Amino acid sequence: MHSIVLAAEPAASSGRLVPAALAGIALIVVLITYFKVHPFLSLTLGSVLVGAIAGLPMADTIEGFGKGFGDTAAGVGALIALGAMFGKLLADSGGADQIVDTIVGRSGRRFLPWAMALVGALIGLPMFFEIGLVLLMPVIYLVARRSGLSIIAVGIPALAGLSAMHGLVPPHPGPLVAIDALKADLGLTLGLGVLVALPTVAVSGPVFARYASRWVDVAPPELYVTDAADDDEEVTKGEVTKGEVTKGEVTKGEVTKGEVTKGEVTKGEVTKGEGRRRPSFAVTLLTVLLPVVLMMGKAFADILLDEGDRVRTVLDDLGTPLVALLIAVVVAMFTLGLGAGMNRQSISASVTASLPPIAGILLIVAAGGGFKQTLIDTGIGDLVADWVKDSGFSVLFLAWLVAVLIRLATGSATVATVTAAGILAPLVSGLDSGETSLLVLAIGAGSLFFSHVNDAGFWLVKEYFGLTVGQNIKTWSLMETVISVCGLVFVLLLNLVV
Template sequence: MRSTALAAAAQALTDAGSTQLILAALLGIAVIVVLITKFKLHPFLSLTIGSISVGALAGMQLKDTLTSFGTGVGATVAGVGTLIALGAMFGRLLADSGGADQIVDTIIRRATTRTLPWAMALVGALIGLPMFFEIGLVLLIPVILLVSRRSGLPLMKIGIPALAGLSVMHGLVPPHPGPLVAIAALNANLGITMALGVLVAIPVVVLAGPVLARYVARWVPVAAPALFVTSGAPASAAVRADGRTGGSAGTGTAVETLAPEAEVVTRRPSFATTLSTVLLPVVLMMGKALVDIFLPDTSSLRMALDFIGTPLVALLLAVLVAMFTFGVGSGMDRKEIAASLEKSLPPIAGILLIVGAGGGFKQTLIDTGIGGVLAKAIAGSSVSPLILAWVVAVLIRLATGSATVATVTASGILAPVALTLSTGETSLLVLAIGSGSLFFSHVNDAGFWLVKEYFGLSVGETIRSWSVMETVISVAGLVLVLLLGIVV
């Protein structure tokens, strides 16, 4: 009797602790949203205050909270931050050399206004296949902004399809690192998972990309900000969906020229040279993913590609190559190339701080144990394994803001379930987890802040565009996985 009472008391304390963690996470997120939207506090400060609030409400000691926040900031800046910096350098060289204009002109020349969103979805999917979302985003941003400006289409009609292509690859299709983690944890068949992943990804990209973009362009009628273009006389201004011209804030000011400064660039790099340089980091990272699958650990080729195919090295090599293909190839001398690289960093300083603070907030949430609490709360449920996998990933994604954390945690929890499933069902389990890991990105996700800052959006506009798109991808992915589950 006494042992039963003690067990009940212990369970009550555990339940109380779990409830406290859930409330702490919800209140911390609410603090961030209120500070940014109502009090107009800078997101970096809001995220910092929100992180401290979560730690305090969850019962963490102050020093532990600060340690978690600092660890998250450091890891994010060291990882995503360096990639953003290299991507900004690459993007600036691409813009200043006229290479971005070359891509834009070629795309617009070969695509109609109706087919441009579809072309951007394809570009986003191809770029996003071997790399994390943040890397693909910093590579695509100059192209997205200039295509929007040159075509006169609203930013969301161009940006949403490209983002959808990137995000779907991130969650559903090997050899992207996320699905590969789930495949390994669940012992799924790579070939079957890849085939089913592509089968699900194509309609999801179509729905969350070009189709959804028509509506998002009405909900968020903004034009492309002047992040990767040079200043000059007004050019063909991009038009907002409400009929006004100007920047993302809708001020009615003239849009900057799309062409690089005449005194810097004497000629454009060719389309073939530009495309080859842009795809260089993609090829290197794709090569790494493929050799990791097909070659043994002792292979010399695998060891070489494991090094040069890491995102940091691949982007570093891309910047070095771009200094020649974009810089020298467009007639720049060494001083002009150095000046272009130098000018690339100040505009992203705020982005780095915000993304870093977002990483700190995410790490604070993780260290409180909220992800584990949410996962264990439904692990014993009797619902369909596919729905269960999706729900577990969704809850961890909402709590931590990390699709990777959601994928890894959900895969670990569902591993025992996978042992009872067929080969095809196990592959669908991987896709269900991947779909859930993309659900409703919000203020604790670095991707949320990247999109917000690069596109010059408010928090509300980012939720109505990026967050809605991520939710559509997640739900559509689950529906298609369940339909495939009927026949697989």
């Protein structure tokens, strides 16, 4: 076990710190789950309660919360905003549809679940889970009807790709805030996150869907029915070949104003500009992968090249997360925006419309940073570090378990991530860069465990798939659990070689 360097002296004895931490977390859980208070307010009130019970002066509690709030907002706020802009351009330009149509259109019936998992992973790389889900639902319905497969067989792999990327791979909010809180290397975490996510998606997506579709066999709900979809009888079972999922089939009218909430996909996102040309598949794919390549290039340069080397300096500059995402957004304006025939006004409107839906996410993430700082200031984190050092538990398993418990209690993957990262922050001083990145991924995997009735995503999937609560638990909830457990297993396996 690595030696652990402790920070400041605790504000009180362990007899007060443990109840303070438990009371703060319990208050957050009760406010979010029972009273339906917004997580931003819940985390703020939880921080105040922790400081009060731990004996920290109120002025110091507020100052510490403000510092954590500001540092987290400064560290990840711009990245989340740039990620949202990139995702919106991808959706509005038709680039996302191009990726979907190309991959699905070239897959035979047998490989459709694998193709849908790949689509979910690629769309999930730059997009938030909810937006990716809304974007993919018409395609899931269409592919299920055309192929004769259950919506579970087609939909679960796509959801697995979306969810795994959301929990494990930056620039999504959860991994970003954990990277910031634990001072992990973003490029290295991104590379390891992809290594963990790919086999995790394979097991929790196509493999799990093979069994889940036997337990729950439902036809696609009668949503997004178009003239093209009504011709299903003319398409023989299993005939999903190139050209059958075409440009017009996932466009006008399939996602209409009012079918989704709070601007996740607004009027015109999948409708306006039906005659607009799409960017090519190659251009779209290269644009999506650009920020990933830049950030991973920085990670490889730091490992393989000497400090001060000119190539390493250039790659370090280009791979800095803010620079990489900024370059990706600017490039996307040309390759996806202008490349799809969008004018300057359309591009500006798309970028502007991407920001309001993420305001709540930014506040939750920043408040989570404030709560983390309160835990650090009171010395609770050091107490946990001492306990871990003497317990013999794997730090990675403990991080996963803490995130699992908070996820089960609050239903929020983001709250689980930021809270677990705050509790475990003092452990980082005894870990090397690779282990710190794996700690981030263990927390991310734990934050996805068993989505149930207190998670908004649970109800979103249930309604879109037309399932009962029981059917949703047998499919979506179990899929999330498989992602979480597989994620932990692959993190522990990587820990043997990293």
